Amino acid sequence: MCAASAARSPESRLRQDRGIGDQASVELQSPASPADLAPGGDLSLRCRVDGVPEPQLEWFHNGVRLFRSERLSFRGRRMHLASLTAADNGIYSCRATSEAGEVDSQTNFALVLEGENVPRISVLPGDVTVRREATARLDCVYDGAAVTEWYARDGDVPLTNSSKVTILPNSSLLVHNVQDADGGLYRCVGVSEDKNAPQQSFVARLRLALPPSVTSHPLDLVVDEGEDTALVCAFTGSPHPVTHVSWHHGERPLREPSPHATFHPNGTLVLRHVGLTDAGEYRCQVNTTGFPPETAKVATITVRGSEGYSSGSLPGVGDPGENTMAKTVTITLGAAAIYMMLVMGLMIWCRFRRARRKAMLLLQVTSEVGKSDDEGGATTELRDKAAVGREPAVRSDNGGDALSHSSGSHSQHSKRSRSSYDRLQYPRHDLHTMMLLGRGEFGDVFLAKARGIREGDQETVVMVKALHSREEWAHADFKREMDMFHKLNHEGITRVLGVSRDVEPFLVIMEYTDWGDLKQFLLATQKESQRKGPKPPPLAQAQSIGVCHQVALAMEHLANHRFTHRDLAARNCLVTSRLDVKVSCPALSRDSYANEYAVHRNRSVPIRWTPAEALFEDEWSTKSDVYSFAVLAWEVFSQGALPQGDKDDAAVLKMLRGAELRWGAPENVPVAFVELLNRCWQRSPRDRPAFGEVALRIGEIFVDSNV
Incomplete structure (x- = not known):
């Protein structure tokens, strides 16, 4: 929360300029990349925050304040740590303090160094925000740890399963019936079998989502024409996962970006070079997911013209x-x-x-979707049956899916698209946030409870994807993905249950399952896992084949409708307690599964799942999805191991470019399945089988394995 006084005089304007920024972040200054960090080297971090006067900084390691020492020094907004060791691993954060208040960094730096017999963190715990009485989930996975333990806040006794907390087989921590006292830092500790090896600790913060409340209403202002001014709508409430402050001038909503107005996340609206047309009533509204919007009192701006008269009165x-x-x-x-x-x-x-144009891009759907909505499910069923068996090797010129197969005029197309998504419109205040799953290229992805979104169910647990990015490519990809899951109707593919586009950001509401993503399930079945609590047994060979068969059937349906997934992997499939698998696309590329993506041409790309023609020539097709499917099958039989895990991202890219990357199937894969996987991994897309053949062959292998 940040409040400022309305500018009425030079003295008051000076007081308004004294404050502290609403956001802070920790950035790596030296070396240039985290990949260059190594034991014995040096680390330099910078705390990025705005403030007048210059704020005082404090630095923290895993929530514990740091002080100057022989290895540790501070200068300005920088922290320098020399002679790094694995014992220095953890989360580094900063806090800025001034007479205007204090702000803690929201984006922090995780130091991860290799060490002899030291457990290595593979899934970092991330901060989560949940509503009171909800269940919070904190993820944390160590490779090579004998034991993984969780500690609450400043406690020194590890947490154990109880009515309050549950430690899952994959080491994730569930905190039930969250109350105010449960907020704070939680430590995930990895203990090595070697007693001399340092323990590894990483922290995450649990916050409670609070309903928005306006604490300082904007004030009436009298401003000289040509001057700058600001309206302050200060509020309390949790800013995660989605909070948006909107302003109206009279009945007209103010849009961002604007050269004339600047919108700050703390609720402040700055107007530059005020003119007579800026006079009138202003009101702000605070929108937070899961809560009704909160509206502030109306404020009036009166503009004094250069002739000495005010807006609304002209000289006679x-x-x-x-x-x-x-x-x-x-x-x-x-x-x-x-x-x-x-x-x-x-x-x-x-x-x-x-x-x-951007709005039309998001709302536009192919005319086939409109036809299916108007003509009923029978037409859809006939079209699906007619499509089975055809190999949809059709690409668009720009490397996307062949969405131009629809016919009809653009106006009819647009009307049907709007009608189709209008029927999916869902009120945002009926979404009750449970936990933040992570962040992807488009924005936040979180779990929520949706009231009445399905007939017969009072509440349904759903996955919500928010579109925060303003990049045109992100809008296009978001629309492509939304169209795909909205149009397809298959038991093995998650469906779009609703959309919310009344205010930014755009939200898409999708199906979710009781056991979450397939990757975490596979990791929990590893025999070498020493995690506490119940642990599911490893999948039998027939069960592994059955999982792959379900994915192949779903992808056959997707391909028959001339769509491509582009990010098929275990992390993007969901699994139920009955081992039913659904193809989805959470795509948590920014935190939870950041180690499975690499930056390529300024985009996060799953290079270990992507064939060369898609990676270097941007040629995505159903055959590139076939390649990705083979890697997913490798994951299933390897119990969630990282594909090509003995190579770093640079080596994988180099070997893909030089056609030197080789795949080997795990030992427990049937011979017939190995032959099929090798065909799926062929360098040339033409040499790979279609999904129809893949599903058929795996079905035959599945039957043989059960006989």
Whole structure:
């Protein structure tokens, strides 16, 4: 929360400028990349935060404050740590303090160094925000740890299974019926079998989501024409996972970005070079997922013109003191104002056109979706049956899916698209956030309870994907993915249950399962896992084949409708307690599964699951999905191990480019299945089988394995 006084005088404007930023983050300064960090080297971090006057900084390691020592020094906003060892691993954060208040860093730095017999963190715990009385989940996975333990806040006794907490087989921690006292830091500790090896600790913060409450309503202002001013709508409430402050001028919503107005996350609206047209009533609204919106009191801005009159009153024709010079100045200023209004109008019109194009891109659906909605399910079933057996090797010119197969006019297409998604519109305040799953290329992905989204169910646990990015490619990819899961109707593919587009960010609500993603399930079945609590047994050979067969059937349906997935992997499939598998796409590339993605051409790409033609030539097709499917099958039989885990990302890229990457099937894969996988991994897409053949062959192998 951040509050500021309304600017009325030079003194008050000076007081308004004294404050502290609403966000802070820890950034790596030296070396240039985390990959360059090594034992014995040095680490330099910077705390990025704004503040006037300069705020005082404190640094923390796993929540414990750091002080200057022989190896540790501070200078300005930087922290320098020399002679690094594995004992220095953990989460580094900062806190900025000034007379205006304090702010803790939300984005922190995780130091992960190799060490002899030292457990290595593979899934970092991330901060989570949940509603009171909900269940919070904290993930943490160590490789090579004899024991993984959780500690609450400053406690020195490890947590054990109870009515309050549950430690899952994959070491994830569940905190039930979360109350205010449960908030704070939780430590995940990896203990090595070697008693001389240092323990590894990483922390995550549990926060409670609070309903928004306006604590400081915007004030009425009198502003001189041409001056800058600010309206402050201070509020309390948790900013995660989705909080949006919107402003209205009269009945007109103010849009961002704008050269005339700046919107700050703390609720402050800054208006630059105020004109007579800026006079009027302003109101702000705080929107938080899972809670009703909160609206502040209306504030009025009165603008004093250059002639000394206020907005809403003009000088009379017979006013005393009127003279030729005043008329000349008035006419000149009027002409300049009209010119500026024309320029501003043109800029607003251009921005409106761009925003409208983006909105149309998100709302547009193929005409087949509209037809299926209008003509009923029988037509869809017939079309699906007619498509089975065809190999959809069709690509779009831009490397995407062949979505141009629909016919009909653009106007009919647009009307059907709008109608289709209008029927999916779901009220945002009926979503009750449970936990943040992670972050992807588009934005936050979180679990929520949706009231009445399915007939007969009072509440349904769903996965919600938010579109935070303003990049055009992100909007296009988000639309492509949304179209795909909305159009497809298959028991092995998650469905779009609803959308929420009344305010930014755009939300898509999708199915979720009781056991979560397939990757975490596979990791929990590893025999060498020493995790506490119940542990599912490893999958039998027939069960592993059955899982692969379900995915192949789902991908056959997806391919028959001329879609490509582009990110098929165990992390993007969901599994139920009955071992039913559904193809989905959480795509948590920014935190939970960041180690399974690499930055390539300024995009996060799953290079270990991607064939060369898609990676280097941007040629995505159903045959590139076939390659990814083979890697997923490798994951299933390897109990969730990282593909090509003995190589770093640079080596995988180099070997893919040089056609030197080789795949070997795990030992427990049937011979017939190995032959099929080798065909799926062929360098040329033409040499790979279609999903129809893949599903058929695995079905035959599955039957043989059960005989």
